[in-house]
Amino acid sequence: MATPRCRLYLITPPALDPDAFADTLARALDAGDVGALQLRLKGVDDDQVRRAVEALLPVAEERDVTFILNDRPDLAAETGCDGVHIGQADASYDEARAAVGPDAVVGVTCHDSRHLAIVAGENGADYVAFGAFFPTGTKQPKANADVDILEWWSSLMVIPCVAIGGITVANCAPLVKAGADFLAVISGVWDYPKGPAAAVTDFNVAIQRALEEE
Amino acid sequence: MSAPVFVVHALDHARAAVAACAERGLPATLVSAPGAAAYLGAQVFREMIAEAGRAHPHVSVTAVLDCGEDVGLALQALRHGLKAIRLAAAPATLAKVADIAAQMGARLENESDAAALDLLGADDPLAVCRAWLAHYK
Numbered sequence: 001m002a003t004p005r006c007r008l009y010l011i012t013p014p015a016l017d018p019d020a021f022a023d024t025l026a027r028a029l030d031a032g033d034v035g036a037l038q039l040r041l042k043g044v045d046d047d048q049v050r051r052a053v054e055a056l057l058p059v060a061e062e063r064d065v066t067f068i069l070n071d072r073p074d075l076a077a078e079t080g081c082d083g084v085h086i087g088q089a090d091a092s093y094d095e096a097r098a099a100v101g102p103d104a105v106v107g108v109t110c111h112d113s114r115h116l117a118i119v120a121g122e123n124g125a126d127y128v129a130f131g132a133f134f135p136t137g138t139k140q141p142k143a144n145a146d147v148d149i150l151e152w153w154s155s156l157m158v159i160p161c162v163a164i165g166g167i168t169v170a171n172c173a174p175l176v177k178a179g180a181d182f183l184a185v186i187s188g189v190w191d192y193p194k195g196p197a198a199a200v201t202d203f204n205v206a207i208q209r210a211l212e213e214e
Numbered sequence: 215m216s217a218p219v220f221v222v223h224a225l226d227h228a229r230a231a232v233a234a235c236a237e238r239g240l241p242a243t244l245v246s247a248p249g250a251a252a253y254l255g256a257q258v259f260r261e262m263i264a265e266a267g268r269a270h271p272h273v274s275v276t277a278v279l280d281c282g283e284d285v286g287l288a289l290q291a292l293r294h295g296l297k298a299i300r301l302a303a304a305p306a307t308l309a310k311v312a313d314i315a316a317q318m319g320a321r322l323e324n325e326s327d328a329a330a331l332d333l334l335g336a337d338d339p340l341a342v343c344r345a346w347l348a349h350y351k
Contacts, residue, residue, distance in 0.1 A: 013247065014224035015262065017255035024253040042224040136335040187334055191248040195282060 006175075006207050007035035008200060009162055009182035011070075013190050014042040018055035024196055025056060028189065029063045031197035032204040035182055036105075038085055040070035053079040066105060073099035073106075083107065083126065088116065093123040107162065111143035114152065121159045128153070129184065132165025133175060136187070147178040154179025169202045176210035183207070217241035217276060218350050219330035220343065223250075227333040228266035232273050234343035240350075241274035245300075245330060249282030256287070256294035278323055285311060292318050300324065 010028070012021070025037070037060050039052055049072065057080065060067040068083045069076040073096040076084040083105025086096050096106050107127040108120040117128040130145045130153070145165070153161045160181035167175065168188040175183060185203065192199030220231035222244045235242040244266070246259055254262075256279055263277035278298040281288040288301045288311055297320045301311055312322040336342045 013250070013253055015258070016253045017258040020255040020258075021253035043226045187247065190250075190253065193248070195249060195252075 005211060006180055007033055007182050008189075008203055008207075009036040009038065009184040010034055010189055010200075011038045011040050011164075011184055011186045012052075012056075013186065014040065015044075016041070016052070018052045021052075022055045022059050024190075026059050026063075028196040028200050029059065029065055031200040034063070034065050034200060036066040036068055038068040038070055038184070039081075040085075040186075046075060049075055050079055053081060057081065068105060068107065076100050076104070085109070085129070093120060093125060097124065112145035112149060113143070114149065117149075117153060117157075117161075121157060125159065127160040127162050127182070129162040129164050131163060131184070133163055134166030134168075134171055136166040147174050150175060150178035150180050154181070169199065169206050172203065172206050173210040173213070176207050177214055217243040217274070218347060219243045219245055221245050221247060221330050221332040221334070222262075223247050223334050225262050225265060227336065227339050228262055229269070230333070230336075230339035230343045231331075232266045232270050232275055233340060234347050236270040236273045237344070238347055238350075240347070241276070243276045243278060245278040246280045247334070248280050251279050251281040251287040251291055251299075252284060254279075256291035256296055259291075260294055260296060288322075289314065292320050296320060298323050 041049060057067050066082045068085050069081045070085050071090050073084045073091050077099045084096050084100050085107040087109040093108060105126045107129060108125045110116040110120055110128045110130055120128050130149050133145050150161060150163060162182040162184050163175040163180040164184035167183050167185050172183055189196050189199040218240060222228045222231060228244050231244055232242050244263055259279050263275060267275045276298055278300060279291045279296050280300040281291055283302045285303060285307060288299050291299045292315055300323050315322050331346045333339045
């Protein structure tokens with residue numbers, strides 16, 4: 001995941017109709033730069049995950065967007081995803097790496113912990129994810145991250161860092177300026193009043209503006 | 215008492231909202247995420263709400279699908295049997311869609327979710343719903 005600048009990392013809604021979402025996704029990815037897409041479904045069985053990958057992976061591949069599956073290294077490997085994202089309560093880094101192989105992307109949630117991030121980096125993670133930076137819905141986040149952790153990480157490490165948690169077009173600038181390589185966004189894109197495609201466009205404008213203000 | 219409104223993003227959210235309302239003898243209104251008709255689809259949303267209500271058949275559940283600005287999706291939702299939809303459109307368009315909805319025994323809503331509980335990202339949605347309903351009036 002080369003990171004020439006701060007890029008968008010889209011996370012899917014937790015429930016979706018793969019065929020319907022494929023069209024929405026295509027329009028969103030065509031609306032501006034997106035570096036990665038993470039498929040993160042809740043409450044579905046393995047076959048539903050496979051069906052979603054089958055419908056959505058080609059949409060991402062055609063646009064050179066890295067396709068990452070949440071939580072399930074085994075399914076990521078089986079379905080040909082570009083990588084897997086694991087949380088601290090999911091498969092271990094070693095298990096994930098063994099499942100997806102040396103060339104796939106493995107990203108690790110590190111909450112607001114510098115220690116977890118260093119461990120993940122030493123293990124060989126391709127990116128580390130910090131958050132939550134802003135409230136999301138009613139969620140009581142496991143950790144409340146401060147932008148300092150992005151500045152600290154990006155000043156010391158070359159491994160990309162992903163900022164996550166309640167990020168919107170309106171609030172993303174400090175994270176960009178602090179050195180986030182990716183902004184992971186869910187409702188900030190899919191629930192955007194003007195629609196997901198407009199959100200991708202507006203996020204890219206906001207990112208560029210923040211970089212120019214540095 | 216009016217039905218508490220929950221913004222649900224997945225089946226476990228819908229199940230939790232209905233279960234929490236069942237415990238308190240309340241009806242439930244389950245609203246999709248903004249614009250969810252474009253990626254969730256009317257059929258999937260309808261089935262999601264039906265599945266959530268199955269465990270508590272005595273709870274009156276109203277499902278509201280947000281169709282964003284897409285009139286086509288709104289009409290599709292009505293054809294799929296949704297009884298309540300949201301749509302952002304010009305007043306003249308809204309009037310036409312509202313008329314079509316009424317003819318199908320459905321309605322067009324334009325209420326905001328200011329007083330709703332948005333379950334996005336809730337790790338334990340049932341606990342969140344219970345805590346919220348404890349203060350619901």
